[in-house]
Amino acid sequence: MAPPLKLISHKLCPYVQRAVIALAEKGVPFERIDIDLANKPDWFLKISPLGKVPVLTVATDRGEVALFESNVICEYIEETQAGAKLHPEDALQRAEHRAWMEFGSAILGDLWGLETTTDAATFESKRQAIAAKFARVEAALGAGPFFAGERFSLVDAVFAPIFRYFDVFDEFTDLAVFKDTPKLRKWRAELAKRPSVKAAVGADYPQLLCAFLARHNAHLLQLAA
């Protein structure tokens, strides 16, 4: 029987990765459909109001329902699927986790600027913005190994794809955004080992990201030693 969940995806998208990691952490079967965002299929544009991935389609007796917005998708997965709990029980802690998930999206906004700009000054301002946000996250981290201690949570699912960018960027240059954040460095290393995180992208992820940078004539590429 076909799994009732389909995740419309893109091979590089960090927002897609959140949902993939959440599904994997819970052991939920789903079908992943990667699309070309430079040539969006009509069927996708019909179900995605913003024309963005991820979209999770859920088979119901009233037909397929399409959910958009990665954090909404993650919350739906958490509320409906069995398996490990990815949010705290306590309402206040849960709200804090949701806030840090949003903070992760703000970092992704800076990362988009950093990876697509051709301009050195814009690059530097995005680099500094990321370093400043990482310092805020550092102050919120406890003893680890995950964001909230022993238990993997949706905040971990949000930050793992953020850290993954730097595995590729580090090949070009040290952006020094982890310089003063020892807890963040440990957290990054822990997340990189997590099977759900590793499996959220294909083996071609580094090549695809490098090709993306080249297509944007990214300033980052100029920094290669």
Ligand SMILES: N[C@@H](CCC(=O)N[C@@H](CS)C(=O)NCC(=O)O)C(=O)O
């Ligand atoms: N707020 C959205 C952001 C999703 C997003 O920006 N997806 C990008 C790919 S990483 C996209 O689909 N871009 C296509 C476009 O904007 O045309 C979410 O959290 O799901």
